[in-house]
Amino acid sequence: MNSRILAAVLLILLAALPFIAQATGQSALLSLASRILIYGMAATSLNFVLGYGGMVSFGHAAFFGIGGYVVGILYHHADTETLFWGFIPGTTQMLITLPAAILVSGAFAAAIGALSLRTGGVQFIMITLAFAQMLFFLFVSLKTYGGEDGIIVRRTNELPFLNTRDRAVMYWVVLAITVAFALGLRRLTKSSFGTVISGIRQNERRMAALGIPAYRYKLFAFILSGMGAGLAGALMVNVLRFASPDMMHWTKSGELMIMVILGGVGTLVGPFLGAAALLSLESVLASWSEHWPLAMGLILLVVVLGTRGGLMALVTRLTGGRK
Amino acid sequence: MTAILKIENLVKRFGGLVATDNVSLEVMPGEIHALIGPNGAGKSTLINQLCGELQPNEGAIHLAGRDITHLPVPARVDLGLGRTFQITSLLDEMTVRENIGMAVQVREGGNFRIWDALRKRRAIWDETDRLLAGGQLADRADVAVADLSHGEKKQLELLVAMAMQPRLLLLDEPMAGLGHLESQQMIGMLRDISKEAAILLVEHDMEAVFALADRISVLVYGRIIAQGSVDEIRNDPAVREAYLGAEDELC
Numbered sequence: 001m002n003s004r005i006l007a008a009v010l011l012i013l014l015a016a017l018p019f020i021a022q023a024t025g026q027s028a029l030l031s032l033a034s035r036i037l038i039y040g041m042a043a044t045s046l047n048f049v050l051g052y053g054g055m056v057s058f059g060h061a062a063f064f065g066i067g068g069y070v071v072g073i074l075y076h077h078a079d080t081e082t083l084f085w086g087f088i089p090g091t092t093q094m095l096i097t098l099p100a101a102i103l104v105s106g107a108f109a110a111a112i113g114a115l116s117l118r119t120g121g122v123q124f125i126m127i128t129l130a131f132a133q134m135l136f137f138l139f140v141s142l143k144t145y146g147g148e149d150g151i152i153v154r155r156t157n158e159l160p161f162l163n164t165r166d167r168a169v170m171y172w173v174v175l176a177i178t179v180a181f182a183l184g185l186r187r188l189t190k191s192s193f194g195t196v197i198s199g200i201r202q203n204e205r206r207m208a209a210l211g212i213p214a215y216r217y218k219l220f221a222f223i224l225s226g227m228g229a230g231l232a233g234a235l236m237v238n239v240l241r242f243a244s245p246d247m248m249h250w251t252k253s254g255e256l257m258i259m260v261i262l263g264g265v266g267t268l269v270g271p272f273l274g275a276a277a278l279l280s281l282e283s284v285l286a287s288w289s290e291h292w293p294l295a296m297g298l299i300l301l302v303v304v305l306g307t308r309g310g311l312m313a314l315v316t317r318l319t320g321g322r323k
Numbered sequence: 324m325t326a327i328l329k330i331e332n333l334v335k336r337f338g339g340l341v342a343t344d345n346v347s348l349e350v351m352p353g354e355i356h357a358l359i360g361p362n363g364a365g366k367s368t369l370i371n372q373l374c375g376e377l378q379p380n381e382g383a384i385h386l387a388g389r390d391i392t393h394l395p396v397p398a399r400v401d402l403g404l405g406r407t408f409q410i411t412s413l414l415d416e417m418t419v420r421e422n423i424g425m426a427v428q429v430r431e432g433g434n435f436r437i438w439d440a441l442r443k444r445r446a447i448w449d450e451t452d453r454l455l456a457g458g459q460l461a462d463r464a465d466v467a468v469a470d471l472s473h474g475e476k477k478q479l480e481l482l483v484a485m486a487m488q489p490r491l492l493l494l495d496e497p498m499a500g501l502g503h504l505e506s507q508q509m510i511g512m513l514r515d516i517s518k519e520a521a522i523l524l525v526e527h528d529m530e531a532v533f534a535l536a537d538r539i540s541v542l543v544y545g546r547i548i549a550q551g552s553v554d555e556i557r558n559d560p561a562v563r564e565a566y567l568g569a570e571d572e573l574c
Contacts, residue, residue, distance in 0.1 A: 187437075187438060187440070188437050188438075190440055190441060190442065191436055191437050191438060191439050191440065191441060192428060192433055192434050192435075192436040192437075192439055192441050192444070193434060193435055193436055193437045194437070194441075195425065195428070195441050196425075196428075196429070196434045198416075198417075199414050199417075199425055202414045202415060202416055202417070203412060203413065203414055203415070205376075205412055206408075206412045206413060206414060207429075208395075208396040208397055208400075209374065209396065209400065209405075209406055209408075209412070210400065210425065210426050210429045210483075210487060211397045211400030211401055211429050211430070211487070212397055212429055212434070213395065213397040213398075217434070217435075220435065224437070
């Protein structure tokens with residue numbers, strides 16, 4: 001019950017953030033908050049395979065980037081009034097671009113997962129990394145879509161009845177999607193499928209003896225996770241108005257993984273905390289010194305070693321609540 | 324009456340070592356067939372081939388008339404094969420009740436549903452509670468497996484296997500590491516279970532084997548050297564020589 005009140009207070013604060021930002025003149029706050037929510041979603045998606053499913057994917061930035069490029073490429077064709085592959089017209093309608101981003105990144109996750117999940121352990125980490133880097137270099141070489149410079153999306157995707165070009169409105173859209181996303185994920189982890197996935201992480205041999213062929217369950221989880229990361233990527237391009245290959249660079253996969261580990265592996269809220277901590281630290285430290293990654297590294301070290309279970313474990317201990 | 328499990332001329336080699344040497348045996352419906360043998364006789368190797376974790380080099384395994392020699396583990400489970408592990412292998416983070424619930428859930432199906440609430444699938448939890456009721460673990464239902472004693476884990480292994488409603492149960496040393504009282508309880512549980520499923524029992528505890536088995540096969544160096552009723556095995560000179568004699572000296 002305690003945690004529900006906490007969540008409600010947090011939600012009200014987040015909803016009121018545009019007014020707070022305006023009143024205090026901190027306009028950068030809004031963009032930071034949007035990025036935290038979006039990276040939080042991407043990290044949570046990764047956490048579903050990593051924390052709940054036990055699959056250490058080091059290539060999740062690929063799906064993040066694919067989702068982003070779906071928005072970018074559809075915008076490019078709408079802008080130039082050309083056809084993608086000769087028959088798909090571009091669009092700037094968010095009600096089309098977001099589902100398209102989810103489906104396309106899901107398809108990529110299906111292909112990459114189907115091959116990667118034939119391995120396990122360190123090989124799985126390496127092969128997912130390799131696939132993500134292949135996609136990174138593919139998009140660097142696509143001159144039509146800006147190569148390494150990426151695509152500048154001059155106009156944010158449109159929604160009926162809402163002016164998404166207003167940054168505050170766009171922030172609320174992101175917040176609403178984040179809340180729906182988190183509630184959906186919570187439901188997923190308590191579903192029949194979510195329980196089986198957790199069982200596979202705990203003991204794959206036991207699950208086989210119960211009659212569960214792990215491969216197809218893991219693949220399904222991987223696809224769902226890819227879809228979530230794709231959605232986050234699509235929103236990110238809408239907020240930043242920019243899609244670039246950097247979205248799928250391996251360092252981005254690493255950042256997502258740091259958010260998960262920093263926040264708390266296998267928890268629902270943890271990755272959001274991790275994203276908030278990482279991105280806020282980054283913006284604060286970067287304004288102090290250009291050697292900020294050193295300070296960041298030290299702080300991460302202290303948190304990970306000191307909390308054993310990430311920020312989520314720390315919060316649980318401080319509030320004295322149950323897990 | 325046809326055999327529920329029929330093993331024909333099974334051979335498994337590890338390099339130069341023949342771990343399973345031309346083994347043939349049958350388990351009839353309703354029967355407890357015990358497989359005994361000294362350490363290193365190849366009992367676990369045989370069990371692992373039956374459940375599908377190891378592939379034999381030669382020979383065939385039939386389950387209820389179907390050739391399952393090359394099927395993966397889950398496919399064999401679908402055909403009615405259940406097992407317990409010698410070293411208990413359970414879902415450690417989950418409770419006793421959740422472990423049994425998982426077995427029931429997998430059997431019931433619908434495991435790709437991402438939008439239901441498992442807690443609200445009444446049929447699963449009703450059956451789970453029925454399985455738990457009256458048993459040794461009834462008042463330990465909400466304890467996490469990691470906090471159970473060794474004996475309790477052994478009992479849970481058996482309950483989980485029963486929740487799968489198998490036609491044939493492979494039991495890999497269910498008595499191992501149990502105290503005297505716990506062994507007696509386990510013998511009682513196995514006797515009840517044998518009314519519902521045929522059992523292939525691999526066991527070191529001779530007292531238990533002689534109390535439970537309808538038929539016994541003796542495995543030595545991967546080969547079956549004798550097969551028969553409890554009395555026949557007890558009085559077989561080759562068995563006494565190879566197995567029981569050695570055991571007596573050890574004790």
